[in-house]
Amino acid sequence: MSELEEWSTSRLLTTAARLVDHAWNERLLDIGITHAGYTTLGVLSRQGTMTGAKLALAMHVQAQTIGKTIEKLERENFISKIRDSIDRRSQRITITPAGIDALARAEDIERTLMVGAGLESFDLRKLLHGIIGELAPQRQKSATATAV
Numbered sequence: 001m002s003e004l005e006e007w008s009t010s011r012l013l014t015t016a017a018r019l020v021d022h023a024w025n026e027r028l029l030d031i032g033i034t035h036a037g038y039t040t041l042g043v044l045s046r047q048g049t050m051t052g053a054k055l056a057l058a059m060h061v062q063a064q065t066i067g068k069t070i071e072k073l074e075r076e077n078f079i080s081k082i083r084d085s086i087d088r089r090s091q092r093i094t095i096t097p098a099g100i101d102a103l104a105r106a107e108d109i110e111r112t113l114m115v116g117a118g119l120e121s122f123d124l125r126k127l128l129h130g131i132i133g134e135l136a137p138q139r140q141k142s143a144t145a146t147a148v
Contacts, residue, residue, distance in 0.1 A: 077099075
């Protein structure tokens with residue numbers, strides 16, 4: 001029996017996620033973003049300008065976790081922060097034209113990476129949707145309770 005046969009499902013899933021992340025990061029290096037940066041740009045492109053807290057919630061991570069990604073994207077001029085006109089203490093994050101270009105380049109990489117690695121399986125996607133659908137609402141309840 002291989003060592004992998006002894007691993008728990010959660011360990012298999014987190015290891016697979018890390019390996020996919022590493023593969024992504026290697027291919028995204030030329031663009032100047034990470035997989036987390038690509039995901040962040042995608043959320044901003046689809047959902048529009050938002051606060052860091054809302055962005056973290058949309059990405060299913062803690063606000064502190066998204067902070068480093070936001071800093072890197074801002075340094076590369078892929079996003080900009082705009083002071084909220086109503087709550088001057090708050091900043092809203094928006095994707096820039098350079099960010100839109102980086103996102104388009106990353107989307108091209110996604111098409112080749114996912115198909116080339118055999119990760120575009122309908123069955124795998126269905127399983128992952130189920131896992132996220134079950135765990136995300138619990139995580140959001142916990143994050144909302146912690147923020148209040």
